[in-house]
Amino acid sequence: MKNLKHYLSFLFILVLMGCNAKQNELPVDVYETSASGNKLTKITEFSAGNEAVTIQILPDEKYQTITGFGGSFTESSAYLLNQLSPKNRHLILDAYFGSDGAKYSLTRTHINSCDFSLSNYSYAPVAGDMALENFSIKEDQDDIIPMIKAAMELSEDGFKILSSPWTAPPWMKDNKDWKGGKLLPEYYDTWALFFSKYIDAYKSEGIDIWGLTVENEPLGNNSNWESMHYTPEEMVEFVSKHLGPKLKDHSHNVKILGYDQNRDELKEWADIMYKDEESAKYFDGMAIHWYASTYDYMPDVLQYTHDKAPNKLMIQSEACVDAEVPHWNDDAWYWKKEATDWGWDWAPDDQKYLHPKYVPVYRYARDIIGCLNNWVQGWVDWNMVLDTQGGPNWASNWCLAPVIVDPAKDEVYFTPMYYTLAHFSKYIRPGAVRIGFENSDDDLMMTAAQNPDGSIALVILNMKEEAKNMKISLGNRSVDVQINAQALQTVIIPV
Structure with a gap:
């Protein structure tokens, strides 16, 4: 009985961790054009990797209207x-x-x-x-x-x-x-x-x-x-x-x-x-x-x-x-x-x-x-x-x-x-406002804007001949994605 209680407690913790992880996962849609052949292609699978570039989105930093x-x-x-x-x-x-x-x-x-x-x-x-x-x-x-x-x-x-x-x-x-x-x-x-x-x-x-x-x-x-x-x-x-x-x-x-x-x-x-x-x-x-x-x-x-x-x-x-x-x-x-x-x-x-x-x-x-x-x-x-x-x-x-x-x-x-x-x-639609970001890798060029409907669009350019792993964060939520070598990506964070 004691072992069963421990097991159920452990299972509850795992479920809770999974729920928290899901709650903290940032939903994104990713579209890529690349030298390897992508043409505004929606990307849904990303290779695992280390040494991710960290990108923090700062929507409270507002600049010009598009x-x-x-x-x-x-x-x-x-x-x-x-x-x-x-x-x-x-x-x-x-x-x-x-x-x-x-x-x-x-x-x-x-x-x-x-x-x-x-x-x-x-x-x-x-x-x-x-x-x-x-x-x-x-x-x-x-x-x-x-x-x-x-x-x-x-x-x-x-x-x-x-x-x-x-x-x-x-x-x-x-x-x-x-x-x-x-x-x-x-x-x-x-x-x-x-x-x-x-x-x-x-x-x-x-x-x-x-x-x-x-x-x-x-x-x-x-x-x-x-x-x-x-x-x-x-x-x-x-x-x-x-x-x-x-x-x-x-x-x-x-x-x-x-x-x-x-x-x-x-x-x-x-x-x-x-x-x-x-x-x-x-x-x-x-x-x-x-x-x-x-x-x-x-x-x-x-x-x-x-x-x-x-x-x-x-x-x-x-x-x-x-x-x-x-x-x-x-x-x-x-x-x-x-x-x-x-x-x-x-x-x-x-x-x-x-x-x-x-x-x-x-x-x-x-x-x-x-x-x-x-x-x-x-x-x-x-x-x-x-x-x-x-x-x-x-x-x-x-x-x-x-x-x-x-x-x-x-x-x-x-x-x-x-x-x-x-x-x-x-x-990036008319009326969007450019917003701030922090990018840990100078090799990646990027910009960010928040659309009138509240969605956020990031456009990221990788001119290097190797793929880059990225961890994109907005507040306490984040997502791990990857940009191919010689590629341009738009990452959409929906409302």
Whole structure:
């Protein structure tokens, strides 16, 4: 009898320990993309191991609110979609916007033509038309507008659109050319009216514009394709005296983002745009690009800009793997350190270190994580779809895109970059708040955010060639998981 009592007591303790262990186990869903072949694959079994990396989630440490993630509606992408079969066109759009896809929430498009257009065009082609009586978006009605509308039909939560001009019509510029030059002061008010008419025209198509950037790459692009130059002072003058008041008078509630070029000159622009209340009042924030470096996300510059104007937005408005022709059905290439960018060949010697060879997947994942951890609220990729040449592009400025198509064969290739972007866009939703964490291993890059529904998303990048064991803790609960070698993981802690 005594032995039976001991046995029952021991059994009770074991059951109690098991219950406590279960109560203290942190429930998670784990999704991984890896060089070994996972593509946003749900992982349910983990190998046992020692020396686990400890990751502590700190939800009480709150930072910026997330606007969203996504890609861009360009004429090139929209044109290519229209060359595909209805089945493949739907496949791609559903993969980007559908409830089972990447669920893009923040997008961009161009105002007038850009290099990823089929030709040069403007919505106001008639020289001297100061009142813009001949304004028309008919150039967008064959391709871009149908692509946006199809995406809207597939998106359950909707998405924001940020629109950017590459140039005003040549007749408004001092050099009368699509490339380079400046907006003539006598056309400042007409150009401001142009933005208002654009918003109205898209509204009449059932498309709301969330935000505008004043000018794509105001420092220029060496006149390789459409461009128009501003100094920071000129942009402030245009926005504070013309664009801002015009949009307000016409009751357009849209965001105005300044700059819209590389981070290396962001400090100068922040100093001038945010100099005082008068210069800053119509700007809702900054748009930034990553082309100044292939691997340095410039945290000091991002932190400086945030500190300068803590209540303003920072949106990464454009990024792509440039100076490359896409590799077709070759996933391994996107995990190799073979890609280069424009700076590999052209950067001055003192800037070569900013442009090394890189792994495309890492370039995307590192930059998004680095941006999020330094106050950036949104991150937008460039073209959603390109062909096997990396176009069409009238300036022969070939680039990569997450989805590559061969219209002649009606074939589609989802590159590993598509899955990389989906790790963020699908699981970190608009309105999420970035939260704190402690990570014991500097080899792992990570970020964390709490979604509006209360769930927590961790995105973790392992660039090493060996798997890593991790113990993830939230309060007094924890879970042991593993990330494969050369892998990106999203870990979801449900509500």
